Each structure stands twice: as structure tokens, then as C-alpha cells.
Amino acid sequence: MRYSNEPLFWSLFSAGGMLAALLLPVLIVLTGFVLPADEIAFSHLQDIFSNALIRLVLFALAFLVFMHWANRFRHTLVDMGLKSLHTPISVLSYVVAIAGTAWAALVLLG
Amino acid sequence: MPDTITLELFRYHPDRDERPRFQAYEVPFREDWVVLDALNYLKDRVDGSLTYRWSCRMGVCGSCGMMVNGYPKLTCAAFLRDYLPGPIRVEPLSGFPVERDMVVVLDDFMQKLSSVKPWIIRETAAETMASGEYRQTPAQLAAFKQYSMCINCMLCYAACPVYQHEEQFVGPAVLALAQRYNLDSRDQGNSQRYPVVWADDGIWDCTFVGECSAVCPKHVDPAGAIQQAKIQSTVGFMRSLLPFGNR
Structure with a gap:
């Protein structure tokens, strides 16, 4: 039997959804609200984010969250009646997700 | 009044x-x-x-x-x-x-129902009544029991927004019944069911809205069954990518 290729995209979607739910709110609250907006906190964060392992984790987080978005966006459009455009919608969604991931990589390397 | x-x-x-x-x-x-x-x-x-x-x-x-x-x-x-x-x-x-x-008209539902072979399939030939019954532990029974409560009333199809515009979608009750037999320790028919269940129009059409489980009068959880099957299908898919994968 020919396998559906959905398991690949669905597993990335699931992983991204799980991480987005668990980690993103924590990161937003910590970096956006809990830490004071002063130079000491900024340089402290800079130290943390210069760690290669933490950058790798952030990159994986960005990649999976983008893949989560792409899958949901594509299924939403198809379910809204654009089934005939499934292939171009899929290509567009994942190109945007990969572009977003590349952008995250550039930011993290910079 | x-x-x-x-x-x-x-x-x-x-x-x-x-x-x-x-x-x-x-x-x-x-x-x-x-x-x-x-x-x-x-x-x-x-x-x-x-x-x-x-x-x-x-x-x-x-x-x-x-x-x-x-x-x-x-x-x-x-x-x-x-x-x-x-x-x-x-x-x-x-x-x-x-x-x-x-x-x-029930034809579409009936055809889909029979397509997943909702009965116990044994691959071992030459089993007779004399070889005795298949015993199950309470845990083995609990694994599938809630899915066996389905009465084929099709409320879940009427509630499913995917089925409303994707006629090919195998649909909640049938996928839950497929899972009911796949999870049964007496059954050996998964390999005959997955071409229908794991297909694009099978579990992968489901976007986990969950209305099927909300309307079910027998408290079956088709949405949960489909999610379980998605995990099994993903494991099968990943194995198929391995050079020594068994499928």
C-alpha cells in the first residue's frame, strides 16, 4: 500500500502544537513581562542566548511552530472549500514555514 | 405547563x-x-x-x-x-x-462500514471450536470496550463538519469501529484494515473538531479513536522509512 504522506506533516504539526502550548507562553511572559526592561536584564539574556545549545533549542522551537502553522493554515483553507487548490496551498504554506525557519536561523546566528 | x-x-x-x-x-x-x-x-x-x-x-x-x-x-x-x-x-x-x-439514504455509510471489516479477523488457519475460547484480561477488554458501544446511529456523521463537505471521508463511527477491532487482542486484521483507515480519506481527513464525540449518545469517543489511529499510522510510516523497517 502507498502510505499517505500526512504522518510526516502531522507529526511535525503535533510536536509544534505541543511545544507552542507549553513553551511559548512561558517565554513570552518571562522575556516580555517578568524580566525588567533594563540593561542588566538585557545583558543577562544576551549571555543566556549566546549559548549554542539554547540557540539550537530556540531554532527547533521556531521550526516546529512554523510547521504547526503551515499544517493548520493549509487544512483550514482546504476545509473552507479550496480543495481544488490543495497542492498550491500546501506548497505555499510550507515554503512560508521554511522561509520563517530560515529567518529564525539567521537571527539566531547573527 | x-x-x-x-x-x-x-x-x-x-x-x-x-x-x-x-x-x-x-x-x-x-x-x-x-x-x-x-x-x-x-x-x-x-x-x-x-x-x-x-x-x-x-x-x-x-x-x-x-x-x-x-x-x-x-x-x-x-x-x-x-x-x-x-x-x-x-x-x-x-x-x-x-x-x-x-x-x-444509508448506502454510503453501509459501504464504508463494510470496507473496514468490522468483525474479528483471524489469520491463523484451522482453528476449530475444539481449540477453545480466546480469553481476555479485564485490561485487554477495557482497551476497546467503549468503542464497541457504537449503535451506528450516524449522529457523529451529521455532526462532523468534515463529512458535511468531504463525502469521501470514511467518517467517525466507521473509524472508531475499525479501531475497536484493531485494539481487540483476539483480532489479527489490522493489515487488512489500514489501507482504508490510514488513507488520506481515512483518519487523515479528520481535523479533530471533536463534535463526533460530543454528540455520541453512547459516549463512544470517535475523535479519540482517530487520534490513536493517527499515532499508529505515524509509527508505521516512520518504520517504512527505515531500511530494515518491517512495512
């Missing part, structure tokens, strides 16, 4: 009506009457041409599913008193072709 309540019934007789219409009827209001009682009252005393399916009147046969005020319900379990002051609008199950009044 009112003396009567109004029912607005979907009427369509293809030999007589050009298009469906709604017809309002007054029925006596009784505290212990369900919508099905009101329909039976109308059929017996007011309009014998009214057409709908029913049988057991106790939530077991799965025949009397209809849309009651836009929501899929077993009409034998939908009390008039819960819809006061009325009117109560009764329509055929959403997403199915209408044969006549509240009777829908």
Missing part, C-alpha cells in the same frame, strides 16, 4: 414535492414525551404519510437519529420539555441524501 407544543417537520416526498418544505403541527405537550412520541402521535392520528425511521424507543437500535433544532439527536432521547416553549424543528440527519421526509 403548556397544553400543546409546535413541531416544524421537514417534509419531502420526491414523487409529490418539487422541493423540501417545512410543515408545522401542534401536538399535545406531555412531560414524559420525547420527540419520537410526538412523531408517532402525528403519524398515527394526523398525517399517515409522515415518514421516519424508528424501532426500539430506548437508545439501543440507533434508528431514530434526526436533527432536532439543528443538533443531531436520537429522537427517543430528546424530551419535549427540554425544548419549551418550542417550536421544535425536526429535520433529517445533516450530510446525507434525503429519501423521504426524515429518512436518509
Whole structure:
């Protein structure tokens, strides 16, 4: 039997959804609200984010969250009646997700 | 308490009506009457041409599913008193072709149901009655028992937004029943079911809206069954990518 290729995209979607739910709110609250907006906190964060392992984790987080978005966006459009455009919608969604991931990589390397 | 309540019934007789219409009827209001009682009252005393399916009147046969005020319900379990002051609008199950009044065409569902072979399949040949029964532990029974409660009433199909516009979608009840047999320790038929279950029009059409589980009168959880099957399908897919994967 020919396998559906959905398991690949669905597993990335699931992983991204799980991480987005668990980690993103924590990161937003910590970096956006809990830490004071002063130079000491900024340089402290800079130290943390210069760690290669933490950058790798952030990159994986960005990649999976983008893949989560792409899958949901594509299924939403198809379910809204654009089934005939499934292939171009899929290509567009994942190109945007990969572009977003590349952008995250550039930011993290910079 | 009112003396009567109004029912607005979907009427369509293809030999007589050009298009469906709604017809309002007054029925006596009784505290212990369900919508099905009101329909039976109308059929017996007011309009014998009214057409709908029913049988057991106790939530077991799965025949009397209809849309009651836009929501899929077993009409034998939908009390008039819960819809006061009325009117109560009764329509055929959403997403199915209408044969006549509240009777829908079941062919699509029946064909999908048989496509997943919802029975115990043994691959081991030459088993006889003499070889004895297949014993199960309580844990093995618990793994599939809730999915075996399905009465094929198709309320989950009427509730599923995917099935409403994706006719090919195998659908919640059938996928839950496939899972019921796949999870049964006595069954060896997964390899015969997964070409249907793991296909694009099988579990992968489901976007986990979850309405199927919300409307189920027997507390089956088709949405959960489909999610379980997605994980099994993903494991199978990943294995197939390995050079020494077994499928």
C-alpha cells in the first residue's frame, strides 16, 4: 500500500502544537513581562542566548511552530472549500514555514 | 405547563414535492414525551404519510437519529420539555441524501462500514471450536470496550463538519469501529484494515473538531479513536522509512 504522506506533516504539526502550548507562553511572559526592561536584564539574556545549545533549542522551537502553522493554515483553507487548490496551498504554506525557519536561523546566528 | 407544543417537520416526498418544505403541527405537550412520541402521535392520528425511521424507543437500535433544532439527536432521547416553549424543528440527519421526509439514504455509510471489516479477523488457519475460547484480561477488554458501544446511529456523521463537505471521508463511527477491532487482542486484521483507515480519506481527513464525540449518545469517543489511529499510522510510516523497517 502507498502510505499517505500526512504522518510526516502531522507529526511535525503535533510536536509544534505541543511545544507552542507549553513553551511559548512561558517565554513570552518571562522575556516580555517578568524580566525588567533594563540593561542588566538585557545583558543577562544576551549571555543566556549566546549559548549554542539554547540557540539550537530556540531554532527547533521556531521550526516546529512554523510547521504547526503551515499544517493548520493549509487544512483550514482546504476545509473552507479550496480543495481544488490543495497542492498550491500546501506548497505555499510550507515554503512560508521554511522561509520563517530560515529567518529564525539567521537571527539566531547573527 | 403548556397544553400543546409546535413541531416544524421537514417534509419531502420526491414523487409529490418539487422541493423540501417545512410543515408545522401542534401536538399535545406531555412531560414524559420525547420527540419520537410526538412523531408517532402525528403519524398515527394526523398525517399517515409522515415518514421516519424508528424501532426500539430506548437508545439501543440507533434508528431514530434526526436533527432536532439543528443538533443531531436520537429522537427517543430528546424530551419535549427540554425544548419549551418550542417550536421544535425536526429535520433529517445533516450530510446525507434525503429519501423521504426524515429518512436518509444509508448506502454510503453501509459501504464504508463494510470496507473496514468490522468483525474479528483471524489469520491463523484451522482453528476449530475444539481449540477453545480466546480469553481476555479485564485490561485487554477495557482497551476497546467503549468503542464497541457504537449503535451506528450516524449522529457523529451529521455532526462532523468534515463529512458535511468531504463525502469521501470514511467518517467517525466507521473509524472508531475499525479501531475497536484493531485494539481487540483476539483480532489479527489490522493489515487488512489500514489501507482504508490510514488513507488520506481515512483518519487523515479528520481535523479533530471533536463534535463526533460530543454528540455520541453512547459516549463512544470517535475523535479519540482517530487520534490513536493517527499515532499508529505515524509509527508505521516512520518504520517504512527505515531500511530494515518491517512495512
